[in-house]
Amino acid sequence: MSDANVTIEIQRYHPETCPEPKFGRFEVPYHKEWSILDALQYVKEDLDGSVVYRWSCRMAVCGSCGMVINGTPKLACETFLRDFGPGSTITLEPLKNFAIERDLAVDLEDFVEKLERVKPFIVDAGAALKKPKKAQPPTTGVGEYRQTPLELSVFKQFTMCINCLLCYSACPQFGLNPKFVGPAALALAHRYNADNRDLGEEDRKAVLNTKDGVWSCTFVGYCSEVCPKHVDPAAAIQREKVNGMMDWGLSKLGGGE
Amino acid sequence: MARQTYRPTMPKNWYLKNPFYTRYMIREATSVFVGLWMLNLTVGLWRLSQGEAAWQGWIDLQGEPWMILFSLITLGMAIYHTVTWFAIAPRAMPAVIAGKKVNPDLVGKAHWAGFVVASIVVLAILL
Numbered sequence A: 001m002s003d004a005n006v007t008i009e010i011q012r013y014h015p016e017t018c019p020e021p022k023f024g025r026f027e028v029p030y031h032k033e034w035s036i037l038d039a040l041q042y043v044k045e046d047l048d049g050s051v052v053y054r055w056s057c058r059m060a061v062c063g064s065c066g067m068v069i070n071g072t073p074k075l076a077c078e079t080f081l082r083d084f085g086p087g088s089t090i091t092l093e094p095l096k097n098f099a100i101e102r103d104l105a106v107d108l109e110d111f112v113e114k115l116e117r118v119k120p121f122i123v124d125a126g127a128a129l130k131k132p133k134k135a136q137p138p139t140t141g142v143g144e145y146r147q148t149p150l151e152l153s154v155f156k157q158f159t160m161c162i163n164c165l166l167c168y169s170a171c172p173q174f175g176l177n178p179k180f181v182g183p184a185a186l187a188l189a190h191r192y193n194a195d196n197r198d199l200g201e202e203d204r205k206a207v208l209n210t211k212d213g214v215w216s217c218t219f220v221g222y223c224s225e226v227c228p229k230h231v232d233p234a235a236a237i238q239r240e241k242v243n244g245m246m247d248w249g250l251s252k253l254g255g256g257e
Numbered sequence B: 001m002a003r004q005t006y007r008p009t010m011p012k013n014w015y016l017k018n019p020f021y022t023r024y025m026i027r028e029a030t031s032v033f034v035g036l037w038m039l040n041l042t043v044g045l046w047r048l049s050q051g052e053a054a055w056q057g058w059i060d061l062q063g064e065p066w067m068i069l070f071s072l073i074t075l076g077m078a079i080y081h082t083v084t085w086f087a088i089a090p091r092a093m094p095a096v097i098a099g100k101k102v103n104p105d106l107v108g109k110a111h112w113a114g115f116v117v118a119s120i121v122v123l124a125i126l127l
């Protein structure tokens, strides 16, 4: 029953035992309802307990299981053996453009630091370091704060990000310039800038409107292609470029600050 | 002790590793051809300022087979750039303009409408 198997090739890296990445091959029984994550669980339990990968929710909400599957960044829990068929060979590599910790686990520290820098939360007038251009909207202290469906629609899609980092793996500009703040962090910055309750836009400019901010992006657009949540980070970045340009134009006209 | 990680390097030919990247690189490369052709046009204007003989020389140059080939390639490149750019440009639009939600499909169509109008104007001047 040779066709009732699939071959899983996993890129292995262990600083102590395997300091140069190389592929390990594993034969896994084919079940059409198995995800790649299920296949990895099988490998870890029955074949080699030293294989390292991250996962948690196994239902495409936690964003832990991002990896490069047959060359394309995907979530392992959302990709199935049936997508490849019995007898196929499936290669698993860690997300590209990141430092590898072990096997399929990459170092996320740099991303978390970037995420913190864009202030991914609602900044109110009291917390804003630079004087906001918008007037302070009513706070919860005044009572219920209403937001119209139109106001919500401006940023809703950008709230769907699960920080899976497939977009960073897809971005050649991030690969060429590791300082680039990158798709997900910039999309989240845009999510708050576009929220009418937020007053942090002036503060975020220091991170966004720079060479390593939105201007590192050349609209390759592959980030939006691989995003499992249809966040369209490329669109968010272009909109922030438009904002940055308007700002620059206004400052030249003496209208801005 | 610091954690020991492995940092892979990006291959020099990364844009050949994925058809999506290759299409992007072609879009970027179109600007080289369009730029060269604009240079050609600028030379033409300069020759025009030098009198009829110079201008005729430039016109004759445009008829050379290699020049026609170059113009055809540039035309193809410009069309490729237009099509691929109009397909993604609507996504760069602000979500709301003047209190109205922007429909990306409509923005794409508006790009093409602008293209048609501009082409008609240019052709009307030429013919």
Ligand code: SF4
Residues within 6 Å of the ligand: A160, A161, A162, A163, A164, A165, A166, A167, A168, A183, A184, A187, A223, A226, A227, A228, A229, A230, A231, A232, A233
């Ligand atoms: S923008 Fe999409 S691909 Fe990027 S981290 Fe968020 S969910 Fe993942």
Ligand code: FES
Residues within 6 Å of the ligand: A054, A055, A056, A057, A058, A059, A060, A061, A062, A063, A064, A065, A066, A075, A076, A077, A078
């Ligand atoms: S395990 Fe949570 S997204 Fe795949």
